[in-house]
Structures are given as structure tokens and as C-alpha cells.
Amino acid sequence: MRVGVQIRDFTWSGGPARLGPRLGRIAAEADAAGFSHIAVADHLFQVSSVGPPEQEMLEAYTTLGFLAAHTSRAKLMTLVTAVSHRHPGLLAKTVSTLDVLSGGRALLGIGAGWNAEENHGLGLPFPPVAERFEWLEDTLRLCLSMWSRGDGPFDGTHVHAARTLNSPQPLSRPHPPIMVGGMGEHKTLRMVAKYAQACNLFPGPDLPRRLEALREHCAREGRDYDTIEKSAYYVLDPGPKGRDVPRILDELGALAELGIETVIGGVPRVEDLEPLALLGEHVLPAVKEI
Structure with a gap:
């Protein structure tokens, strides 16, 4: 089993002036x-599961570019991009750029999106759910088109592109992996x-049914x-001095038995670095053979 970390909380001591150096150190330690x-x-x-909307939140792809410069091995991704945040052509170009500059480590995580508050707050479109799924399919198709050798036109339900030129192409072959998030x-x-x-x-209890639905599709x-x-998605909280490591290993083993190959999730108190060290010492080696 593979284990990834999501950095989702940027409200740390020292405020914005210390955010960059601390984030770089967290990324280097995780890598x-x-x-x-x-x-x-x-x-x-x-988001409300982490804190009030006024708490610090960095723009995702600028942040990933910064993280690329502080890491050398880990895959870099959003978990996950809301389709309404960026035009599909720009998103394909953005992920291509991240892949080239990171040495082939970009992954496109994408979904239909759900947080109307932030879109309405900043004046971004937030169409009804059925239309967001149409945009999602257009985006997936356009990304694959732009990550191919041709540069011909593209016609989707909502997206129409006269020339899908994308130079330079990503380093990842055949293209940056795509992860679609959602149940x-x-x-x-x-x-x-x-x-x-x-x-x-x-x-959760619905996970086996979702996996069976995927198998049928x-x-x-x-x-x-x-x-x-x-x-x-799995929150990685080793607890004080690694107290909860046995529970984590039991739960990851149960997920692996269902067919889950990778878990990615937030690490509470990640800015202290100790939780990353505990996970790296006690969890990551133990789950490699699961």
C-alpha cells in the first residue's frame, strides 16, 4: 500500500511571513x-471540516509549483481540483507545466466540485450539478486531447477549442495520471x-458497493x-508519541483487504513535523507489503 499526505491547513504560528519556509520544510520532510x-x-x-472560511488557504497550483522545488520523488497533485475553478484548456496547460518542471511527477486530481460558497464569493461560475458533470467530462476529454500528439480542434458539450496546441508536452507517459474523485x-x-x-x-460501509459499481462500469x-x-481518503493521525499507530495499521490493513491500494489524507499538526516522522518510521515501512 502507498501512503500520501494532503496539506490542507495553513494556519500556523508565525503567520503568512513564515508560511513559505515552513511549507517547504514540511514538503521536504514528507518526501x-x-x-x-x-x-x-x-x-x-x-472548508468547515478544517476551520472557518477566513483561515489561510493557498491557491493550489501555485503551491504545487513551490512544492516541486522542495521535493524530488513524491507525486504532486490536488485532492481534488474543482472543475469550475479553471477553464479546461488552462488546467491542461497548468498540469503540463507542473509535470515538466517537477520532472514528470504531476497527477491530475479532479472532480465536479461542491463548495458553492467559495465560487459565489469570488465570482466564479458554479453551474447546477448536472452541468458540472458535463464540464467534467469535457475537461477530461480536452486534457487527453492536449496530452496527445495532435493539435486539432476540440468540440465538447460546453468547451470548443480551435487548436489544442500544448508545447511542451508533459514528461509523464502516456500523460500525467488522472484521478477522478467522488463517490x-x-x-x-x-x-x-x-x-x-x-x-x-x-x-465507510458503502465502500465495497462503490468498488463493485466501479467494476461494473x-x-x-x-x-x-x-x-x-x-x-x-484517510486522516493520518499517529497521536502523541505514536500512540495511535497500531490503530492506523489495523485500519489500513482492512482497507487493503477491500482492494484499496493507496491512501492519501491530512496529517493533524503537520507543521510540528513530529507526526510526519512518526508515520515515516512506523507506518510507511509496515504497509509496503500490504
């Missing part, structure tokens, strides 16, 4: 410890089967289910 992915949330306001059995998991190399799900799309990386 050295062996985390497979370093992710950030693609939010514009802080929807009818639309989201169909898009995983049709377009993506990975999914992101949430642990793969059968309809003629896709090998085993070629899709199954990931789950």
Missing part, C-alpha cells in the same frame, strides 16, 4: 520520509472507468478493473 504523494486541496476558502455510482465512477487511472473514495467500458488505482 524524504517516503510518502508517495504530496497533495493540496483545491479550495479558495478554508457517485452513476456518473463519477463511470468517468473513472472511461478516462482515469485512479479513483479517490471515502472509507469497467466491464461496460471494456476496461480492466485492475488497471485502475483504488485510493481512499
Whole structure:
């Protein structure tokens, strides 16, 4: 099993003036410890599960570019980009740039989005859910088109591009991996089967049913289910002095038995660095063989 960390809270002592140096150190420590992915949330306001909207929140892709300069091994991604935050053509170009400058370590994490408050607050479009899924499919198709050798026109439901020129192309081959996030059995998991190399799900009693739904979509799309990386969101909290490491190992083992291959999640008190060190010493080596 692979384990990735999502940095989702930037409200740290010292305020914005210390944010850059501290973030760089966190990323370097996570990379050295062996985390497979370093992710950030693609939010514009802080989300209620972490804190009030007024708390510090960095723009995702600027942050990933900064993290690329402080790491050398981990995959870099959003968990996950809201389709309404960036035009699809610009998003494809942005991920291409991140992939080139990171040495082929970019991953496109994307979903339909859900946080209307931040979009309305900053004047970004937030269409109804059915239309957001149409934009999501357009985005997936356009990214794949721009990451191919041709540069012809593209016509989607909402997106029309006269020339899909994308130079330089990403270093990742055949293209940066795509992770579609979300639990929807009818639309989201169909898009995983049709377009993506990975999914992101949430642990819970519905997880086996979601995985079976994905398997059924793969059968309809003629896709090998085993070629899709199954990931789950999991909060990585080792507790004081690693007290909760045994619980983490038990829960990750249970997820692995269901077919989950990767977990990515926030690390409480990550700015203290000690939780990363505890996870790197006691969890990452133990789950390599799961």
C-alpha cells in the first residue's frame, strides 16, 4: 500500500511571513520520509471540516509549483481540483507545466466540485450539478486531447477549442495520471472507468458497493478493473508519541483487504513535523507489503 499526505491547513504560528519556509520544510520532510504523494486541496476558502472560511488557504497550483522545488520523488497533485475553478484548456496547460518542471511527477486530481460558497464569493461560475458533470467530462476529454500528439480542434458539450496546441508536452507517459474523485455510482465512477487511472473514495460501509459499481462500469467500458488505482481518503493521525499507530495499521490493513491500494489524507499538526516522522518510521515501512 502507498501512503500520501494532503496539506490542507495553513494556519500556523508565525503567520503568512513564515508560511513559505515552513511549507517547504514540511514538503521536504514528507518526501524524504517516503510518502508517495504530496497533495493540496483545491479550495479558495478554508472548508468547515478544517476551520472557518477566513483561515489561510493557498491557491493550489501555485503551491504545487513551490512544492516541486522542495521535493524530488513524491507525486504532486490536488485532492481534488474543482472543475469550475479553471477553464479546461488552462488546467491542461497548468498540469503540463507542473509535470515538466517537477520532472514528470504531476497527477491530475479532479472532480465536479461542491463548495458553492467559495465560487459565489469570488465570482466564479458554479453551474447546477448536472452541468458540472458535463464540464467534467469535457475537461477530461480536452486534457487527453492536449496530452496527445495532435493539435486539432476540440468540440465538447460546453468547451470548443480551435487548436489544442500544448508545447511542451508533459514528461509523464502516456500523460500525467488522472484521478477522478467522488463517490457517485452513476456518473463519477463511470468517468473513472472511461478516462482515469485512479479513483479517490471515502472509507465507510458503502465502500465495497462503490468498488463493485466501479467494476461494473469497467466491464461496460471494456476496461480492466485492475488497471485502475483504488485510493481512499484517510486522516493520518499517529497521536502523541505514536500512540495511535497500531490503530492506523489495523485500519489500513482492512482497507487493503477491500482492494484499496493507496491512501492519501491530512496529517493533524503537520507543521510540528513530529507526526510526519512518526508515520515515516512506523507506518510507511509496515504497509509496503500490504
